[in-house]
Amino acid sequence: MTYPHPARHLLRARDLVDARYRDPLDVPTLARAARLSPAHFSREFRRAFGEPPHRYLLMRRMERAASLLRNTDRRVAEICLNVGLRSVGSFTTTFHRTFGVTPTAYRAAHPPALDRARVPTCILLAFARPSSSTFGEDGRARSG
Amino acid sequence: MLKQLTNVQVWVDDQDEALAFYTEKLGLELREDVTVPEMGNFRWLSVGVPGQPDVAIVLMAVPGPPVFDEETREQIKSLLAKGASGGLFFATDDLQRAYEELKSRGVEFQQEPTEQPYGIDAGFRDPSGNSMRMAQRSDIG
Numbered sequence: 617m618t619y620p621h622p623a624r625h626l627l628r629a630r631d632l633v634d635a636r637y638r639d640p641l642d643v644p645t646l647a648r649a650a651r652l653s654p655a656h657f658s659r660e661f662r663r664a665f666g667e668p669p670h671r672y673l674l675m676r677r678m679e680r681a682a683s684l685l686r687n688t689d690r691r692v693a694e695i696c697l698n699v700g701l702r703s704v705g706s707f708t709t710t711f712h713r714t715f716g717v718t719p720t721a722y723r724a725a726h727p728p729a730l731d732r733a734r735v736p737t738c739i740l741l742a743f744a745r746p747s748s749s750t751f752g753e754d755g756r757a758r759s760g
Numbered sequence: 761m762l763k764q765l766t767n768v769q770v771w772v773d774d775q776d777e778a779l780a781f782y783t784e785k786l787g788l789e790l791r792e793d794v795t796v797p798e799m800g801n802f803r804w805l806s807v808g809v810p811g812q813p814d815v816a817i818v819l820m821a822v823p824g825p826p827v828f829d830e831e832t833r834e835q836i837k838s839l840l841a842k843g844a845s846g847g848l849f850f851a852t853d854d855l856q857r858a859y860e861e862l863k864s865r866g867v868e869f870q871q872e873p874t875e876q877p878y879g880i881d882a883g884f885r886d887p888s889g890n891s892m893r894m895a896q897r898s899d900i901g
Contacts, residue, residue, distance in 0.1 A: 618774045620887070621841030627889050630843070631870035664842055734877075 625650040626664045629657070630672060637676045638700045643669055677701060678714045685723040687732070692719045767806065769818040770848065771840050773888040775805050778819045781887050782807045785865045791816045809850070817848065840889050847891030855880050855896035 629650040633641065646669050647657035661669045677699040684695045696707040711719050772778035782788045791806040802823075806816040822828070822836045839845045852858045859873050859882050871883035871893075881895035 618777075620773060621837050621889075623838055623841035624773075624889050627841060627843045627885070628868070631868065631885065634870045635872065 622660070623664050625652070626657075626661050629661065629669065630665060633669070633673045633676050637673065637680060638698065640700060641673060646673075674710065675714070678711060681707070681711060681719065682715065682722060685719055686726045687729050689729050695719070765815060767816050767818050768848065769820050770886070770890050771822050771836060771845055771888065772819045772886070772890075773822075773837065773840065775803055775819055775821050777887050779805060779807070782817070782819065785862065785867050786892075788817070843885065843889045843891055845890060847893065850892065850894040852894050852896050855882060855894060858894060 629646040632646060632649045643658060644654045646661075647654040650657050650661070652660060658668050658670075661672070665672065667675075681695050681699045684690060684698060685692075688695075690698065692708070693704045696702075696704045699707075701707045708718060711722070715722055717725065779790065779793075783790055787810070788807040789810050791808045793803070793805050795801055795803045803821065805819045807819065808816045822833050822840070824830060824833050828836065836845070855873055859869070862884065863869060867884050869882060869884045871881075873880050873882045876895075879896050879898040881893055883891065883893045886892060
């Protein structure tokens, strides 16, 4: 049995970020996944992947938030929580620093999510039909 | 001209560990396991998807000298461990079921089932760090 390469543990921690960015992850939790002390883990992670783990986590959250802004109609505050962040203020600030625009402006710059949602035709037909009418059918239409 | 793809190769850290993972966890079948003493005990080890006999996955140990010098070998092993050494894409008819099954067998997923324009997919790794993906395509028959 050969021992895994040391970087394999770091990759496991990075995979944990990709899989569980919604959770309240922090560097000590990631360090445990890599079986290293937090300080040693941060150094080694940076050496292996070119950026410190907390930044990798934050950028994964930003990437996921951008995807949710493009592909859903969820509110910004909800998306902030969906990607594992609690403060909408710091989320908005970080998003702006990352993408150069606010979350709202980012969303406005992309086509509405509904345009690309794969809502089946039967659903559109069922839900888009007006439920009732306050006026009756025009008599001329009925006779025509 | 070229007729058919027959083998794809992935580097692995430990062939026994890889064989156990690919057969016992992923459910692939062993195709060939041959050790050649006159080639420094080179071991040709391949597995494949049941029902797809014409394509095999070769689980190749990273060789040292005379194939690669130690520095090159270490570079390959490092790339492998960092997840930068390519990977394999599988198809499934029922991704959610496959996901539950593989997870129950201890497969580490780095991406849970996710809706994509082409269907639904999920990502995991083999013990060496190779990226594995499986997809249930909705855009092809």
